[in-house]
Amino acid sequence: MIQKVTFYAALGLLAMFVLVALLGPYLIEHDPLRGSLRARLEPPLWAGGTMEYPLGTDRLGRDMVARMVTGARISLTVCVVVIAIAGSIGTAIGTLSGYVGGWLDRVLMRLVDLALSLPVILLALLIGAVSGPSFGNIVLVISLVLWSQYARMSRGETLRVKNEDYVDLARTSGLGHAAIIFRHILPNIAPSLIVVATLQVGVVIVLEASLSFLGVGVPPPNPSWGSMVADGRSYVVTAWWVSLFPGIAILLVVMAVNIVGDTLTDRINPALRGRTA
């Protein structure tokens, strides 16, 4: 019962965030990139601020509401793109590895192990230093970290599905490998991958925040929640709202996504419980 309530609450929250991200530009009054230095670090409404900036302003006098909304757009876009890229690469490698087996499997899985041992943040810094921080780089770097999770999961799931009798049956019908993979394997491993994807949303957002902290995150002036928290860290005491609001947004999204992910795991494939992300 409690579980059901939290699940729907989480789902509602997520829907709201997605809606905000989609409708972003129509919801905001101020330009998220433009501010007025004279109005910098204005507190939120209830802490002595004005109606003009209900959630206050940041260190360059930009409207926090506008930046939060735009941040939702950017952060969620990063998530979606990263998960799409890491997901498709990882799934392709994992499925192939599991389906073909043999030495290919061994080599690919070693590669996955190696990917896990990459000191990610250092790589990110290096890559960031090579070509400067950009949306593309962040996506690249985070995908580089996350693909291995999909590879592992899809390999394991492929091995499981491959042993299902319907795959053997398809083979006895003379179906080609591609047909078997696309018709029989991928649709059946998809639910588990979706669970991984939901659980990774949080990882992506937080990783992006850490990269922003180190100066290789989403480049300014464009706000992501992560870079907003990073920017606001020097104001934890003097202007708490700068980092707190995006921080809370991250917290809520990550928790909601995890609750949804957990519930989905329970429903889709309880055997995966806890084995992901």
Next chain:
Amino acid sequence: MSLLSIRNLTVRLGRAAHAPAILEDVSLDVQPGETVGLVGESGSGKSTLGMSVLRLTPPLLAEGTSGEILWNGQDVLKMRGKALRQLRGGEMSMILQDPMASLNPVFSVGSQLGEALKRAGRADLQAAAEAALAEVNIPSPAERLRSFPHQLSGGMRQRVVSAIGLAQEPKLIICDEPTTALDATIQFQFLELLRALQKAHGMAMLFVTHDFGVVARICDRVAVMYAGRIVETGPVREIFRNPRHPYTRALLAAVPSTREAPDRLPVIDGAPPSVGNRPEGCAFHPRCPLATDRCRTQPRMEPQAPGHDAACWHAKEVAAA
């Protein structure tokens, strides 16, 4: 007095009164030294019944349990803490269905057997453990005590599980399909062993199975379950020769035999209902050739012959057929 007396046991999926019931109004007695078979198809609630007796059901089902389970006159459902632990292992024990999963993979056979023997207050654990393994026909017991479960074959594991179950010399042992996972020849040997041990220790046994062959071989009495209820109980021969419930009769007829090869097997149409979808009244009526409107109300267990009860409005017709 019965050793175990189950009275109107109902187990629902949760506390709510309207929650689907896995077991409904089940009553069953086991006398000292007797072997009672509990047969029924998958999902009929056999394991739930067995586990309820030892209070092993998961929290959801434990919440939804009502009725009485009397052990020597005391209600097991009201026991807690120490009394319950005294009962488990000590007076009542259980052998589970899956020999592969019932042993903890990370502890040696010796340590798992030792835990049980220690509770039984044995002094020399090593010797006692060896003796216990020897009793279940495990060769070179001393060596085996050091083995881990994965190093044993299925049959051997099941024998270790029985040794653990019997370690505290219980008065009643509940066996939940202990042979289903075993090969035919191994099953045969295990059943023989079980029967011998039961005789030697004078235990009563509640034997859960779906295999009429097994029942015929080892049981004194049988209870047939369908959709969460006991529909017929009676002495083995009586049930096999003279079933009074159409379900029992149809089931017995549907079992193929090595002795003859009929052209077709008599069948029961349809499939057993799942827990949430049990029909009103007699749950068997949608599949029953004898069903009438009356069957939409729940029949009660009525005596058919000495010690033979059945819950069917048409028991007489079954007998006549």
Next chain:
Amino acid sequence: TAQDDTLVIALPTFSEQTMTPWSGSGQRKTYLDLVYEYLVYLDGDGNAEPGLAESWELNEDGTQWTFNLREGVPFSDESCGTVTAADVQYSIERIIAEDSRAGPASTMRRIIESVETPDDMTVVINLSAPDFLLDTGYMGEAQQTGIVCRSYVEGLGEDADTAPPVGTGAYVLETSVEGSEITLTRREGDHWRVSPEWPSISFRAVPEEATRVAMLLAGEADIAPVSFDSIPGLEEADISIVSAEQTWSPVIRLGGIVQTDPARHNPDLPWADVRVRQAMNYAIDKQTIIDELFAGQGTVANGDTPVQAWADVPPYPYDPDRARELLAEAGYPDGFDMVLRTFATTPGAELPLMAEAAALYWADVGINVTIEPGDWPSIRSEWTSGEAWNYAMTHRGFPFANPENGVEAGFSDRSIFASFTSAELEELLAGLASETDRDARRERLTEIGQYIRDEAGAVFMVLANEPYGVGPDVGDWSIDTAYVYNFDQAGRAE
């Protein structure tokens, strides 16, 4: 803190954490200045005062300097005795040696021809070109020519860089924990120059500014450089702010306008036109930026480095209309797109913020800026690779103790770093170089400043202060200018 007699100073970085003057950057002066001393010290106005040299003179044409050393200044290691001409000669030769990593090494190498020691207490430096500011410019406390003990260093050979340093300063190194903590203790007896009140001084490397501020608030650190935005919070908590005034100059440099070097010149850039450069200067409300981002701690800049001779050169006022006019005249009535690269240094955390602020103002006049954050090494190595760049970058203008050096570094095509040159400017610089009269030099320098300002050789922003948070246990302490660290003069509160 007070009760345990240790002055704790939290620094963003120890840089190399090597211990000889020539084995690394000037950032190490924060701790090395307590150990090594200089021939010359500076007063509050930047004038030379005697240091290890009691007096000095230069010849007519400014090519030979003679330093007379102070008698009886003992090194911290007894075996070294007192400072002699040989020690000074060795220190200078070492800092201009080929493997020297000191900041001014290459210019010094160019200027200094030889160092001689006519007697034990006299050092003569022969120059290859006239230099009238050698005393404060290269031998002073703002630079890296700390005097080491020759016998000690030679005895250590290769290990000297990491061995405990031996100098004449009031403190000696106690421990140095890599990347974490450097502790120095006060030497026994009276010191010729200072009378330190703190028995020991401990430096902590704390890269994160928020953590440094927390240390000040928690009383764990007594002195720490802080960012301008932290000032209000610190003041509320009774932490006082001590600033080195106008010591650095955040500036925006424009690529591709080294006009006298074809390789580094791109006439197609919008800002190849002087009117565009002027417009970019007019378009920014620098005073507001100072008030808001620099907590009012600075003045509007008229050049890229604080030079006294430029005191009367007027900065560009904020005049967006004039900016639009100039842009239109130059053929960019609708503005243009540009890339502005930025990075943070320590100190200098405000640069990215400043970039964003400049972009805000430029957007008002139609200049559409894409900000690309990066890091100093890569931007710098690109900038100095000898090509024309089509972007602008924020820069922490360098405070040269010798302003002529600063001018040369930024505006002469001899410097690999130069950002703007012109034939006219090269002439002006040549004129300055050949001038031997002090007052005339000053005039020529002013002229150069005015020229660079009029040509808008960069987008000048702020002559900024460098603020330090100072805890209640510290009594009297002030800091005059960057690269001059006087933690040995910090007082103790009652």
Next chain:
Amino acid sequence: MTRLIVGRLAEALAALLLMSLVIFLLSRVTGDPVALLLGDSATVEDRDRLIEQLALDRSLWDQYLTFLGNALTGDFGQSVAAGRRDALDLVLERLPASMSLAAVALCFTLVTGIAMGVLAAITRGSAVDIVVRIVALMGQSVPAFWLGIVLIYVVSVNWGLLPTSGYGTWQHYVLPALTIGTFTLAAVTRLVRASMLDALGSEYVKLARIKGLSEATVILKHALSNSLIPVVTFMGAFFATMITGAVVVETVFAWPGIGRLAYESIVSRDFPVIQTVVLVITALFILANFCVDMLYLAIDPRMRDRG
């Protein structure tokens, strides 16, 4: 057993080799350290001389092979930025700080995560379960640097309980370990809860109850011992997260570890140090995974009988 170890070693070497190449190339394309080392008014000749000194004028292959050859003899070159210090010395000097922090953080995550996971599992579906999981999740959704700074302000500045930063006494470990450990807490809790639920529903736990063992023995001995196996398999991954998290946390807490060294060396393009640091981290990771495998063998008898 020997075969396992030899195979592991070969794999480790291959991984290190691959990593060294990746890092080498990546660091070289990020520009050279020369500009950084040169004074502000350096000339073209100064630059060329330094390039020669640092051997940056030779071909990349040549540089790489030299590096590799030297590395095999234990010579990882000298730091470009930090005087002429041995890169390996620099890294090894910082290693204890990082390792001890990772160890403390790992202990914290494991102890707390296991406790929370067990609690959540035995109260499954109740409010306690949900609260535990949400608390664990919060750790995962707060960026480490932010948590670190907030902890510093609350615990150190406001309450004055612990030092804000630095390295030395046990008090110094508390906040950084908490910060790093919090991130993996959710993962451990989730894992333990899940495997605990599996174990609690398993037949062998039923059998343990049938024997009449006390609830504590059943949960802590029979269920938990099995639930720890997946935790062990994931320990390598946790370790990687800790090392990665170290870059950020060491910066916030001024912790003199290799994370910060790596960051600083990247910023100053100190190639020898970058290479050494990354290789050491990779080696550590491989070592950690090897230990995990050994641990696995120790606690799961089923593994011991596999070739």
Next chain:
Amino acid sequence: MSPILSTHGLGRTFRTKGGPLHALTDVTLDCDPGRSLGVVGESGCGKTTLNRLILMLDTPTAGEVRFKDKPLAQLTTNERKAYRRAVQPVFQNPYSSLNPRLRVRKIIREPLAANTTMSRAQIDARVDEVLEAVGLSSRDADRLPAEFSGGQRQRIAIARALASKPELMLLDEPVSSQDISIRAQILNVLKDLRDEYGLATLFVSHDLATVRFMCDEVVVIYLGRIVERGPANVICSAPRHPYTQALLAATLSADPDAPEMATRPQGEIPSPLAPPSGCPYHTRCPHAHDLCKAQRPQAQPAEGGGTVACHLVEQGGW
């Protein structure tokens, strides 16, 4: 008449970490049109391996499978299609043999689309036809497997096999996961279909009683080798091989008064990784003597029909 399918000295050895595992050795059998052959043996004796070899899901390490006297390896593409139409399997687990993401129609259509030139409309008509043949309705074609019970799923699997009008059905324990009441239904359906279409069947099972009901002839396998073969009634009433006798004794009949068999099973099943020398059954055989340990008995024609591989039977009984 030539058999539809035959195996000749078929063997499969798996390479495992513990050494070579002889899952199947020297298996020779024929599947004639209209005949039904049963293969009986306990877990791990190689029944599924035999099935997979026949279905070309695995390749033999010895011997070969022939389709109408032509080795499978030599079939042309068209012949292979014909083979795939002619030989259709039904597996044990109805939950795993239907792709949960495909609707019933697609599941049944798959072998037709792949191996025949039938038009879409023809295929759809055929789907409806076979669904009705197994006792389901054409409405069921648009539902997902999850909506069916285990018994119904097994019917769908049978319909799928029937769709391409096979000549031989390979049944790998098709009822052993079913409840008693469902088991009888499926067995009846299979038997009816077999009779109606004149199908040959190869019926694999561990249960002698089911085999007796379904088959004409029975092959008994122990540790990958055929130990006895013969008419079903002989095997199930008067088996000659001691293993078959033990198996029969262990097949408990649903009759409390059934007579006890003389030969009772004893001992453990040896690991296939370390099979006994000589006769594979000698470790459990009550009559084993030295020859049994030393030398492997050859299959000999036996009284009552079929063959037996046992030294004692060879020597005229024990």
